[in-house]
Structures are given as C-alpha cells and as structure tokens.
Amino acid sequence: MKEKNMNKSITGIVAPLPLANVDTDVIMPKRFLITITREGLADGTFADLRFDNSGQQRPEFILNKAPWKQATILVVGDNFGCGSSREHAVWGMRQLGIEACIGTGFAGIFYDNARKNGLALPVVSNETRDKLLEFAKNSSGEKISIELDKKTITAGDILVPFVMDEATQASLIRGRDDTLDTLEYTSAIQNFETKLDDRMRVNVIK
Amino acid sequence: MTRTLYDKLVDAHKICDLPDGDMLIYVDFHIMNEYTSPQAFSGLESKGLKVWRPEAHLSVVDHVNATRSVEAHDAQSKLLIDNLEKNCTTHEIAFYGLGDPRQGIEHIVVPEQGLVVPGMLIACGDSHTTTYGAFGALGFGIGTSEVEHVLATQTLRYKRMKTMRVNIDGGTTLGVTAKDIIMKVVQVVGAGGANGFAVEFAGSAIRNLNMAGRMTICNMAVELGARAALIGADETTEKALKGHSHSGKFEFKGENWASDPRAQFDEEIIISGSDIEPLITWGTSPDQSISISANVPSAQDYFSPKAKDALERSLIYMGLTEGQSAKSIKIDTAFIGSCTNSRIEDLREAAKILKGRQVAKGVEAIVVPGSAMTRIKAEAEGLRSIFETSGFEWRPEAGCSMCLAMNDDIAMEGERVASSTNRNFEGRQGRGARTHLMSPAMVAAAAITGHLVDVRDFK
Numbered sequence: 001m002k003e004k005n006m007n008k009s010i011t012g013i014v015a016p017l018p019l020a021n022v023d024t025d026v027i028m029p030k031r032f033l034i035t036i037t038r039e040g041l042a043d044g045t046f047a048d049l050r051f052d053n054s055g056q057q058r059p060e061f062i063l064n065k066a067p068w069k070q071a072t073i074l075v076v077g078d079n080f081g082c083g084s085s086r087e088h089a090v091w092g093m094r095q096l097g098i099e100a101c102i103g104t105g106f107a108g109i110f111y112d113n114a115r116k117n118g119l120a121l122p123v124v125s126n127e128t129r130d131k132l133l134e135f136a137k138n139s140s141g142e143k144i145s146i147e148l149d150k151k152t153i154t155a156g157d158i159l160v161p162f163v164m165d166e167a168t169q170a171s172l173i174r175g176r177d178d179t180l181d182t183l184e185y186t187s188a189i190q191n192f193e194t195k196l197d198d199r200m201r202v203n204v205i206k
Numbered sequence: 207m208t209r210t211l212y213d214k215l216v217d218a219h220k221i222c223d224l225p226d227g228d229m230l231i232y233v234d235f236h237i238m239n240e241y242t243s244p245q246a247f248s249g250l251e252s253k254g255l256k257v258w259r260p261e262a263h264l265s266v267v268d269h270v271n272a273t274r275s276v277e278a279h280d281a282q283s284k285l286l287i288d289n290l291e292k293n294c295t296t297h298e299i300a301f302y303g304l305g306d307p308r309q310g311i312e313h314i315v316v317p318e319q320g321l322v323v324p325g326m327l328i329a330c331g332d333s334h335t336t337t338y339g340a341f342g343a344l345g346f347g348i349g350t351s352e353v354e355h356v357l358a359t360q361t362l363r364y365k366r367m368k369t370m371r372v373n374i375d376g377g378t379t380l381g382v383t384a385k386d387i388i389m390k391v392v393q394v395v396g397a398g399g400a401n402g403f404a405v406e407f408a409g410s411a412i413r414n415l416n417m418a419g420r421m422t423i424c425n426m427a428v429e430l431g432a433r434a435a436l437i438g439a440d441e442t443t444e445k446a447l448k449g450h451s452h453s454g455k456f457e458f459k460g461e462n463w464a465s466d467p468r469a470q471f472d473e474e475i476i477i478s479g480s481d482i483e484p485l486i487t488w489g490t491s492p493d494q495s496i497s498i499s500a501n502v503p504s505a506q507d508y509f510s511p512k513a514k515d516a517l518e519r520s521l522i523y524m525g526l527t528e529g530q531s532a533k534s535i536k537i538d539t540a541f542i543g544s545c546t547n548s549r550i551e552d553l554r555e556a557a558k559i560l561k562g563r564q565v566a567k568g569v570e571a572i573v574v575p576g577s578a579m580t581r582i583k584a585e586a587e588g589l590r591s592i593f594e595t596s597g598f599e600w601r602p603e604a605g606c607s608m609c610l611a612m613n614d615d616i617a618m619e620g621e622r623v624a625s626s627t628n629r630n631f632e633g634r635q636g637r638g639a640r641t642h643l644m645s646p647a648m649v650a651a652a653a654i655t656g657h658l659v660d661v662r663d664f665k
Contacts (some may be wrong), residue, residue, distance in 0.1 A: 020516055021397050021491045025631045030612045034242035034270060034282040036289050048633055053619075076363075079398025079431065083629060084610070085242060085333040087349035105401050108367075108433035109333055113349035165365060166227040178351070180253065182359045185222065185230055189258075189361055192221045192232050198327050199459075202235040202452055203261045204300040 006173055010099045010120055010146040012072030014155065015062050016136035022076065023083035024110065028092045038091045045092035075132045076103040081110025090117045100146050102153065102162070104129050115168045117204035118175060122146055122153060122162035131158060148173050208466035210369050211436050212404040215344040215463075219327045221361060224589040228363040234326045236314050236356045238265040238299075240290040242331030246353035247293040248458030260298040264321065265290055266312045267303050270612045273574045275600040279614040297357075304535040310577020310604040313337040313425065313545035317417070318579050320451045324439035324463035328357055333428045334545050334628065340420035341447075342463035344404075349427065367433055368472040370403040371393075371465075372410040376479035381662040383555065384419030385626070385645035387411060388426040389485040389495050396464055397493040401431035403473070404609050406465060411479035412437060418551035419444045425515060425546045426628050429492040438464025438527065484661055486532055487643040488629045489520035494630075496532055498648070498660045504528035523632055524640050525620065532658050535642065539623040540571040540598075540645050540653035541635075544609035547626035548576030550645040553584050556626075559664050560652035566656030567599030572608065572615070574601040598653070611635045624652035 032044030049061050057064045063071065080103045081089065090113040093101075100120040114121050124132070135144070135155045144155035146162075148169060153160050164172075171178070209217070221230040238246075243265070250257070255261070267290060270283040278284035287304065292300035302308045308315060313334055316322055324342035328335060331353045338345030352362055372391055405427050412423065420437050427435030439458075447456040483497040496502065496551075502521070505528060508514050521528065526535065542548065542556055553575060565571045573593050575581035581604060584590055590600050601607070608615040609627040611634070617623050619638030626649045630641040644656060652662045 018512075019519075020512070023629070023631045025610075025629070025634050029633055029637070030610060032285060033241055033612065036248070036286060038245050048637060055639070079401065082429075082431065083333065083396055083631060084348040085331055085349055087242070087245075087351060090349070105398060107398065107401060107431055109347050109349055112352065116349065116351035129394070167224070167363070170226045177253075178363055179249070179255070179355045179358050182355065182361060182363065183231065183255075185359075185361075188222050188230070189232070189359060193259075193360075194231075196234075199323055199451070199453060199456060200234045202321060202326075203347060204235075204264045204321065204452075206300045 002058050007175060008147065008149045008173055010073065010148070011143050012099060013067055013070045014075060014132070014136040014139060015068035015071035016133045016145045017062065017074050018077045018133055020077040021079045021082055024081060024086050024089040025083055027081070027089040028086060033086060033088055038153055041092035042095035045096045046121040065135055067139060070141070072097050072099045073144060073146065074098060074101045075129060075136050078100050078104050082107040085109045087113045090114050090119055094119055102129065102132055115171050116178065118172060120146060120148060121174050122164060124153070124160060126161050128160045208469045209407060210469040210471060211342065211438055211463060211465045212344070212369050212434065212534050215327065216323065216366055219344070224363065228365055230361050230568065231327065231363060231364045232636040233329050233356050233360055235261065235321060235328045236263045237316060237328070237330035238263065238290070238353060239269050239312055239332060240267050241269045242350050243293070243351045243353055244286065244289050245485070246357060248356040250357055255358045255657040257297040257299065257357050262360060263299045263357070265294045265299055265301045266315055267309060268311045268605045269610070271304055271603065271605045272613050273603045273605050273607045273615065276603055282313050283613065304603065307578050311545045311606055314549060314580060315574035315665065317421065318577055320447070323447060323451050324443060325461065329362060333401045334425050335429045336432060336435040337421050337425040337545065339424035339427070339435040340417060340437050341443055342437065344434055344436070345478065346434045359567065368402055370400055370405045370473040370475065371471040372405060372407050372475045372477065373409040374477045374479050375409040376408065376411060378411050378479045378482055381484055382482050383645040383647065384415050384422040386482055386485050389492070390477060390482045392426065392430045392493045393485070393495045395475060397429060397491045398431040403432055404436065405430070405432035406436040407470070408438070409479070410523040415439065416551065417442065418549045421549070422546055422556045428636055429628060436612070440464065446514060483650055484645065486648065486658055488524065488526060488617045489531065490523055490630055490632045492628070492630060492643060494520060495643070498532050500532055500660060502526050502528060502530050502532065535658045536622065536656060537569060537624045537652050537658065538621045539617060540565070540569055540649050541608045541625045541627065542572070542649050543574035543576070543607050544627040545576065545606070546628040547646045548574060548580065550580050550583050552626065553580070553589050556646040557589045559647050559661065560596040561592050562600065563596055563654045565653045569653055571598040571653040573598050574607040575604055577604045580604070608635055624649045624658065
C-alpha cells in the first residue's frame, strides 16, 4: 500500500451551518459545473449563500463573518450533501479550505466522495451535534480538534466520540490512491471475470 | 439461508474482502455523461492507466446539451461534449452523442437499449442510477473519483449497507401514479431517512406497476437517501426483457432475483396504497409534499423550533403563505421531462389530459422526451401533435434540460414551475426558481388551468 504523510488530526476554527438537507446544488451551483478540471471551484462553493446576485458578499452569512471566515471545520444539519453525485461539491469545499464537516448523517455518495478527497465527515449524535453547534455559534476563534485515530472531538471542555467506518478512517489518515491500490488485486479481478455469466457480460454496441 | 435481493446481488459481485473493511465488487456495466467524467479520464491519463474493459462502458451526452437544437448552445457546453467524445475515441468506449438516434437521458437510454438485466451491477456518475433496481439489478450513483476507479479496474471499493423494505399494499385509486407513490414514500421516510440503506419496494401496489412505473419508483428512491433501490424481478420484468436484452436472449435460468420469502430486513415500512393521493411538493426538499387537496402547512402544525425554522425558510423561498390551499398556487411554467418521468408511458399519460384542451394563457409549457427513440415513438403515436395542439412546446432533442438547468433551459428568479422532475431544491431549476414536483399528468393538468389542480377532476 502506498502511504503518504499520516494525517491523524484536524485542528481549526469551527463554523455552524445548521440548515437541514443542504444539497449539492447549494454546495456547488450548476453554473460552476461546466468545467473539465477539478480546479477553480473555491468561488463556486456555497456561492448563493456567500454572494448576492450582484456578486457582493452577503455580510450576514456565517462564513463571511469573523471569526468563522477562517473556519476549516463545519458543524452541519441533518442529511448534508444530499442530491446530485457531483464530486465538484467536495472539491470546492476542499479548495475553500474546509477539512471536516461534523454532522448526524450524510448522503451516501457525498460521504464516499469526501473520503476520496480527504474531507473528514465525523458522525455524532443529535445531542452532540447541537452542543457543537452552540460551541461554534459562541466561538471567538478557539480551535477545535478532531482526532481521526482516536475518533474523538475536542472543543473547549467538550470531549466527545464520533463514528466513522474503518475503511474511511484508514483512507483519511493515510491519504491513499484507491485506484492504484486496487490494481494490486489484478489477478483476483481477472479470476472473477472468467466466471462471468454471459447474460451479464455487456458488450455495448458502438 | 434466506437472503434479501440486495444481499444476493452484493454476494454475486463480491470479488474479495479488503484488509481495511471494504470489499471489492465487480461492475458489470458502467455509464458516463459529459459532466461527471472529464476529471476521471484525466485522472487515468495522469496515472498512465488504461480502461480495463472498454466494451463494458457507455457514454451519453445528456446533462448540458441544448434541447431546442442538436447544436450546443454555448462554447463551454460544447467543450464538455467534445471532450467526452474525444475521451471515448481514445479509450474505445461507445459514445452516443448529439444527433445519434440512440442519444437521450442516460437512464432512459440504458433500458431502451436492453443494457440492464436482472442480477447486474451497474454504476454511473449520477445519483439517479438507482433506476435500474426496477429490473432486479443493483444500480447506484458514484462520484468522479469512483468513475476513474471503475474505468481502471472494473471494480469499486464497497461497504455493505443496511436493508429497508417499503411495503405498499392495496390498490391505488384512479389518478394516482408511480410518481405519487414514490413521493409518498419520500414524505413518510423523509429526505435522508434511508441514508445508509438499500431500499427494496414490495407489495401489490408495486407489483402492479409496469416497468416504467417501477423505474420512476427506483429513480426517486435516492431522494430518501437510498444508495440503492430494488424491486424483485418477476414475470413483468421477464416479459419486458424477452427479445429486448443486450444479448437479445435474456431468460431466467432458474435463479431468483428477488428476496427470499422469509428474508430479514433491518427496517420495514408499511404504507397503505389506498391512502395515497396525487401529491405536490410545496417546499424546497422532496419530502415537503402534500396532497393536492390539502393546504400548505402552518407553523402550528410543527412542534420543534428547527422544523418551524425550516418551514419558514422554505415558504419564503417558495413565495407561499402558511395554510394556503395547494390548488391556489399559480404557475408560470409547466415542464415535462427528466429521467424520472419522460418515458413514452409518461408522455401518454400527459397527452390524455391535454387532448382537446388548451394550455392556460401566460403559461409556458415545455415537454422534452427522454430520448431520441422515445421522441420518434411518441411522434408516430400522434402524441407530438396532441402536445403541440394544446400549446406545449415539443423539444426536438433529448436531455436532462430544465430538471437541473445545466443547459439553456433555466427558470428565472421567482418563476414557478410545475415539474415532472425529481428535485425541488433551492436554485435547482435556476437561481431563485420555484419548483413544485408532481406526476406528468398533474403537470399537464396544471398547464391547462394555470394553477396546481387535481388531475382526478379531469377524468
């Protein structure tokens, strides 16, 4: 397995984003999707929340205000990342400097996309999430810390556990390239293919 | 040992366990579009990798293309379309581009081409890939990094999900369609209520649906968070595939792509078919829906402050007042299209309502058939002339169009759309645009009256 630098903890200022069902259209509006690269998506991230129609910053939006302007961690509402599969949402959040979102649950595709791009999504209980939301709202710039190896979050006096499956945890800590890692299983894949049922063996007509 | 259909499908595709807790699963068939695949191809190139099995992939242009004409409407969308064609040529992958008689919305094209059969595992960089569960196949959406992974390895890293069964028994009443059934499920389970679950739909109300209806159900299951949606294969499935599978000779060989009778699910939901009415969404999440005969919720209907806040935010965005009747909501635009509801069966249902009637003055009504083949079939059946005579604009090219407004079909700020699509998110159909989801027949009825209306009043 290829291993880059181990990344066991994430430390940063935390911002509250309590809206439920924040979908990937809101995270990355479609007008920023007409692109063939992964880059240049920071401005598109939460664009309609951050900017008004004339492109001016909305001063009332949390990520436009001090100290949350510097936030690298978000505490989010239920079902964050629902909707479209667009990985652009995660690319954009990373490019905006977001390293983790703490929530009660995330949409499946968003969760997997996050893992592939080093965006940590610790899952906590409702009660814990609300506690962290309060902490984030009252923040004057204190940093909180997410220990990926111990699966704990420390925010001031708060020390709470979070849930994360082991594969995601390992992937975030090691920052692996799944495609290259999987190619180490080439012979297993080839063996499987020899047993494929003809009815499943698609050969798309060009 | 009894197993659910989901477990049978996962077991049949499992190559091996991986040391970190994932497993490696085999992808029988993979579909790509022009907007979630470019960075996957460039990923392959930067790593010096080849496509593992080029014949197991299909690329379709559908998300960004104009539907008024076969020409791309601007340089950026042309760049995406040309880029996909170039990538497919380089890697010897089938490409159904603009002007190809097989082009259309990916999830309409795939069943049309017979490319899905029971027992398959299908992945695509699009969340509505759950559609293929209608055939007893495991279909699910993936991100662009996973598109790269499938291209290079024909596999995915996977974690087995929990299982949920939604049982809908009893006859549905006249005017209630598959769209209303799945909107009811989204309302009951909630957006995100099935996060982490593979959801199977069962019961007589599901069994009685044709394949088009089953596809609508599985398609929109992603709106409750289901990563996979399933309906057991049965005689309806087999009949639909006879002579129509990719090999032309699909038949069951004694296997059963359905859950075993006593299979255990982690969660069971029961909904009575006869309780379902034609539904419309009033808010900005697909679970914010009400019966067409009901009123928009009021703050007094909710207890938690959070729910009250969400209600208020949705109402402000949607420009509605608490307690106003669904039927009092006037529309600017009627849109029939999308991977949820643009099949020939959907167009027939809408045409039944439109026949001999006129679209209300001031309403812009648009229909975008789901594929070139669907359009040609509809034209041959005389549906185009019914739509056009009533005042609908019949689009000559197929695509996702105003469902997500990535092309030039964009609703304006404040514009209110009755839409046969799948998502009513803020900004989905255009910045500030207001979407009401409903069945294609209900969209047609709303186009006629100029406001949301009960389709049952039209029969």
